[in-house]
Amino acid sequence: MPHEPQPQPADELDAEAVRTWSSLAVAALGRAREDIDAINVYPVADADTGTNLHLTAESAHRAVAHAFTGAPADVSGAAPESGPPKPSLAEAVRAYAHGALIGARGNSGTILAQLLRGVADVLGDEPGDRGPARLLAEALTRAAEEAYEAVAHPVEGTMLTVAAAAARAGQAAAASAGSTADVARAAYDGARTALAETPRQLAELGRAGVVDAGGSGLVAVLGALWQALSGQAPAPEAIRGRAVPVPQTPQPCDAQEHGGPAYEVIYLLEAAEPAVAELRARLDGLGDSLVVVGGDGLWNVHVHVDDPGAAVEAGVVAGRPYRIRITHFGDERRRARGERAQRAVVAVVPGEGLAVLCEEAGATTVLVRAGEAPDAAELAEAVRRAHAREVVLLPGGAEQRAAAAAAAEQARADGVRVAVIPTRSAVQALAALAVHDPDAGFDEDVVAMTAAAGATRYGELAVAERQSFTSAGICQAGDVLGLIDGDVAVIGSGLSETAEAVLDRMLGSGGELVTLVLGPEVPDTLAARLEAHVQHGHLAVDTVTYRGGRYSAPLLIGVE
Secondary structure (H helix, E strand, O other), rough: OOOOOOOOOOOOOOOHHHHHHHHHHHEEEEEEEEHHHHHHOOOOOOOOOOHHHHHHHHHHHHHHHHHHHHHOOOOOOOOOOOOOOOHHHHHHHHHHHHHHHHHHHHHHHHHHHHHHHHHHHHHHOOOOOHHHHHHHHHHHHHHHHHHHHEEEOOOOOHHHHHHHHHHHHHHHHHHOOOOHHHHHHHHHHHHHHHHHHHHHHHHHHHHOOOHHHHHHHHHHHHHHHHHHHHHOOOHHHHHOOOOOHHHHHHHHHHHHHOOOOOOOOOOOEEOOOOHHHHHHHHHOOOEEEEEEEEOOOOEHHHHHHHHOHHHHHHHHHHOOEEHHHHHHHHHHHHHHOOOOOOEEEEEEEOOOHHHHHOOOOOOOOOOOOOOOOOOHHHHHHHHHHHHHHEEEEEEHOOOOOHHHHHHHHHHHHOOOEEEEEEOOOHHHHHHHHHHOOOOOOOOHHHHHHHHHHHHHHEEEEEEOOOEEEOEEEEEEEEOOOEEEOOOOEEEEEOHHHHHHHHHHHOOOOOOEEEEEEEEOOHHHHHHHHHHHHHHHHHOOOEEEEEEOOOOOOOEEEEEE
């Protein structure tokens, strides 16, 4: 375990106190992670609340460390021997909140990010005539208020209730002329008392005989704050957040059995505040557990839905979503119980929209940008995340074959059976996923997916960046290049004309289905024109169109 800083008692709020707090919070959540995961029953019993809080806290601490050193650091909290000037309190606490925002995981992590933002909104301003104790109490109050506002439908007996109780206790301590350590201790004690009451406030907790998992994590974070300001460590059992006996460990269940949505969708969003207000209303109609946190143009969106594509599309309407994570609750519960699926598919995809398509088809995805390729370690991590005895790996391009082969070897060393299908385009991966049958024998499934991918010719439209020689002649900068099976076959001046020429060549040797994947800047009118072109010249051929999303090529074409 990384070395933990040893804080000294001081009635002072400064950047060093924030760094110590962030480091101690990571350590406390790391110790409590498994215990918190085990009591996670609300809003979904997917046994990951402790893990999500720990990962969120790690991201937050990395941002604080960067504010001190100008470079990423581990969670040791140790001060550098030399480097840039130390940040101010405002800079440190804003970094803490920003790091939590961009790294928030799950419902609990998203709420923690908003709590830290509330703290930063107060501590990041000029203190005026407020002393440090009063300032801290006001920060805790603002944190609770903003967290309630971020949750679409607040429920008592949760992390929100614990935050509100901590704020009230902190305010009372400040009113009694207590020090910052006194305020932090009062908030911590108030949170523990509120946590003990959560089973009597929320029926799901009462039936399982546990306290709220998110509230347990918040108790750990507040204990770390008290320790940072006082030098006194909370008792280990208190850090774990167990304020009432836990007579049984809840058995994870499928959310759909209880009418809940099947997917969790999280993404960062760059958008203006009016657009976010409309997004909240739209997502509220799609699912539940909606939490939207952030501000100043950057937001973290969390929602549980049955249609993850619609949730992502709502973000596209509002602004620019990225770092999209789609999780099927059944898969998470299976992993939490240590169960391996029999078979999984891992697909490398060049576009956020394509990633959503593949996730909906059941694949674990690795998103790449144009001109980039994942390394073997990234692909091996994706195979581990799939958590299956058998894995089919779709590398998506010839340049990724070596990394895929190395990742497969690593997985085989861990006892996972892996087959790499030599896909060279995202449309071939889509074709392979379309025939994937997890109930068939492994070899049979791999053969069928390989045949489907191999039977799909692939084309792509790109824009030339400079004059160069190609297999179709000399192109100039700005020319539209039509590639077929990786080679330039057509050089044109416009997307539509070039795409039609590529389609005609690809369909010249026959075909039953055309797949069009449109890039982010390509208008829908191009898809309509190409569909009409196919129908006019090839009556027996069907056409399907998808949006590739950010990072995808202007146009991908598949012909099966």
